[in-house]
Amino acid sequence: MAVDAMLQGLVVGFAAEAQEVIQKVTMDLLEIERDGLESEALAKIYVRLGRHLHTLKGSAASLGLQDLSDIAHRLEDALAPVKATTQKMPRGLVDTLLHGLDLFMLRAQAHADGRGEQLPDPASALAQLVADAPAPELAAATRSPSGGAEVTAPAAASPGAAEAAALAMTEALSETAEAGWRVSARQVTALMREVERLREVRLRVEERSRELERVATLLARQGLLAETAEARTLLSGTGRSLRTDGEETSDIVDALEEGLKAITTRPVRTILEPLQRMVRDLSRQLGKEARLSVVGAEVSLDRRLLEKLQGALVHLLRNAVDHGLELPGERELAGKHHEGALTLRVEQQGNLLYLEASDDGRGIDLGAVRRTAEKRGVASADETSRLNDNQVRDLIFRPGFSTRADVTDTSGRGVGLDAVRAAVESLQGRIEVASTPGQGTRFVLTLPVDLGSSPVLVVRALEQLVGLPMLAVEATQLARLEALRVGKRRAHLEYQGQLLPVVNLGARLGLCAPAPPAEGQPLLIVQSGGRRVALAVDAVVGDRDLVIRPLPAEVREVPSWQGAATLSRGELLLILRPDWVVGDSEKTTVGAASRRALVVDDSLTARALHRAMLEAGGFTVHLAASGARALERLQADTYDVVICDLDMEEMDGTQLIAHLRDRKETRALPVILVSAHDSASARERGLQAGADGFLSKRECAAGRLLAEVLDVMSRKGSRV
Missing domain, CATH: 3.30.565.10 (Histidine kinase-like ATPase, C-terminal domain)
Known part of the structure; x- marks a missing residue:
């Protein structure tokens, strides 16, 4: 049946609407088959079914789609006997109605696609529907001794047809979208990236506002109140304006993100x-x-x-x-x-x-x-x-x-x-x-999933900042000794009538030895997959709305991290996996047979990335933010390899190597230097100082670090 070109847009909209109505009817029919439905509930479902079928019939007829109107009318006729008696619908009749709805939707989709002229005459299909529709008193399903049902009505659709129907239904929802502009996925993705950039700008504006407040406070503490009054007034006014601009920017970003989500998600x-x-x-x-x-x-x-x-x-x-x-x-x-x-x-x-x-x-x-x-x-x-x-x-x-x-x-x-x-x-x-x-x-x-931003709670363990998805944080509280149960091996927290294991984040990350929480130490109640733990952190920095990105492919399988985000000043923030935090609270990262590496770098970002790459290779990794801190670590622990930044303040990589080579215990310890400068002079300087390997940070980001570490350890005779 051909459809007038002027009505084609309405037909496309009708197909989308019909899909939603048919899904509701299908869910009602499946509910009818369940045991234990009261007659009152059954009657309400029958009324709802009749109303939906009547809507389909009337809407199809108004658009001149007589074949669809006839199908809906036949389905109404099949429903009428049980609707009048409020008997439980025979399974055979459920089959008939479901098959009729399939036929309706397939033809509706064809009309929406402009293929109405190619459709066969529906007479034979309608005749089959009538033949398949059983009388209520003859086709009632009987319960078999095993608890199953013996059905004398037409057989259910074949498995292949069932799968095809499920896939076709979801595809129809995508294809029968409301008429509008056509844009490519690449264009939408590019727009999302720009919104993310705008969100980062908003974070920077907020940071500038906080910096202005700190400057004003610092001036007030100088005691020169009269001399700095005008400057403090100007700073205060600028700070208020920045806060207002930040709030407006935040509203714009949120509106843009919600609009993009409405377009790109379902x-x-x-x-x-x-x-x-x-x-x-x-x-x-x-x-x-x-x-x-x-x-x-x-x-x-x-x-x-x-x-x-x-x-x-x-x-x-x-x-x-x-x-x-x-x-x-x-x-x-x-x-x-x-x-x-x-x-x-x-x-x-x-x-x-x-x-x-x-x-x-x-x-x-x-x-x-x-x-x-x-x-x-x-x-x-x-x-x-x-x-x-x-x-x-x-x-x-x-x-x-x-x-x-x-x-x-x-x-x-x-x-x-x-x-x-x-x-x-x-x-x-x-x-x-x-x-x-x-x-x-x-x-x-x-x-x-990488669409839009997510609320993240930023916390600190020793000097390292990490993030946790807010959806996994059930509550935060301060440790109180009367609520803690400290045993020989671990501590537990009394929380809502339960004893939750206490996990020290620093120890879980391999930054320090396990220890029970101190009085007043922040505790996060973290849940994932039905399990909860009390996570002890050194500080709660605050919540942020951040775009979380997947880690590079080389370290994507590291179990502890689910991604990374960028903070307002450009710092990298690694995001913990909640299931890793709660998954094995008995576990620590230190194992007797594990290879141990010490990463020394004054950049938090570099330490985090090096650590993730080495952990992916099975290493237990400890971190040090300076050469002096590294020497303290080396006096207390033993390591199989050291990865050190070439250019650090106070003590650079060459000076650290000199200290290591002076000590008998660390003289043969493999050391790999890493530098932001990928130059022949930097490489020569590092190797002449006694380094066993040298990588630029660009090479590390490309995934070369683990291979270089294993190669150096093999050459030096360390266990690999």
């Missing part, structure tokens, strides 16, 4: 809710029962990220239904509810997205995984015998792995979880799996 529910239908159809196809719960569906993310994730989520849920969940009878024999529970949980902390997909099924059989990997040639028997449980579970991500002996529509081809891992890694993320036999399996996807 709620996660737009890809998660359509998966409810896929789970339902796939479960019925396999004779199983499953309910999908979604937590955190209102989190908004970059549209491009969501589009790349939807295929991975389809794979994970299909895998959970097919491999994870047991048949209803088997579940009841195991003491479980006949309906399997699937959960998708979404959480964003700073610039990290955590997406968890879990089920309460049979779990992963490690023995079966080993045998299958060997049988399919994924891994040799010798290799599998050396793997621990976590490494065996990771075999399921290998290409060609499948525990299915036969090939079905849903599995057995060895394609699935390897594609999921590839998709996640293409987004610079990672996927982990945990499983308990008989209780279920959990997949956790961790992905970086």
Whole structure:
């Protein structure tokens, strides 16, 4: 059916509106299938369904889309008998309505794309809808002894169709957008970068305002109040103006950022809710029962990220239904509810997205995984015998792995979880799996997101500033001895009726020895993944709204850091991963077999970057901000290598090397000098002083540091 060109814009808008209405109808139909609905609640859903179908019919007719109006009318007719009686809807009728909605949306999308003339006559499809619609008294599903349902109505859609419907639904939401300007992703990204620059300017304005206040205070302390009155008045007025300008700039930045987010993001529910239908159809196809719960569906993310994730989520849920969940009878024999529970949980902390997909099924059989990997040639028997449980579970991500002996529509081809891992890694993320036999399996996807700013709490451990995503900080308080329980190995804090382990941030970072918190020391209650600790810091600097950037590829796998941000004066601030802080509170960074490095640099930024790169190579790293502090460290500890800045105040790198070579204990200690000057003279000066290696800071930023350290240690005979 052709659509008048003048109406085409309205048809595009109608398709987007219809998509939203159909999603609501689909969710209501899936709710109807659940057990335990009261008749009053059922009646309300039927009224809502009728209203939605009537809206679709009327809107389609008003645009001259008679085929769509006829489909909606037939669906109304099919709903009418149960709506009048408030009986529970037969599953066969649910199938009919869902298939009718699929047909409606496919044709609506074709009209929106200008392909209405190519559509076949809907008469045969409408006739099939009528034939499929069962009478309420004849098609009611009966409960089988196992707790499942025996359905005499038409079969559910095939798994492939279920997945296609889920993907098509999310794609339709993207494609049927409201008419407007077309811009490229590159243009939007460039605009976001400019907004970030404006945010940094705002931070600098705030810093200048604080500096003016300090100058005015300093003048007042000089005692020359009369002589400095005019200057202090001018400074005070300028400071007020700067604060006003800063507040206005902040409002502009926030408005721009919110506008960009509205354009470039959408709620996660737009890809998660359509998966409810896929789970339902796939479960019925396999004779199983499953309910999908979604937590955190209102989190908004970059549209491009969501589009790349939807295929991975389809794979994970299909895998959970097919491999994870047991048949209803088997579940009841195991003491479980006949309906399997699937959960998708979404959480964003700073610039990290955590997406968890879990089920309460049979779990992963490690023995079966080993045998299958060997049988399919994924891994040799010798290799599998050396793997621990976590490494065996990771075999399921290998290409060609499948525990299915036969090939079905849903599995057995060895394609699935390897594609999921590839998709996640293409987004610079990672996927982990945990499983308990008989209780279920959990997949956790961790992905970086880089859209907009995030609130960050800046804290200090000794002389080092670090950041924590504010979403992970539940509360802050000062340590009180009466609330602490100090044992031989560790301290605990009484907090809201619980004993939380106290983690010393300096010790966790390898900057100092563990020690219980002192009276009045700041404590942060940090939570992640359902776990909480009390994090002891030396000072809370304050909260900042910062753009968190991923770390360079060479150090992206370092478990402690999730990214870095820039402060108002250009200083680099590393951002801690909350899950690392709470993940193993017993752990310290010092290990008996760990290689130990000392980084000496008066630049906080350089110390932080060198440390991250070395930790990525398995080193335990201690830091010193001066040559004198390094000598103190070397008297108290032993190290395998020293990385030192060439140009430092008071004692430079060549002078530190001279001190080390004078001492018997450190005479043979490998030392690598690093300099901001990439010149032949600087390199010659460093090597003549006795350095074992030399790198420019540009080479360090390019990822050369770890390789140089290992090379020097190998040449010097140190353990590598």
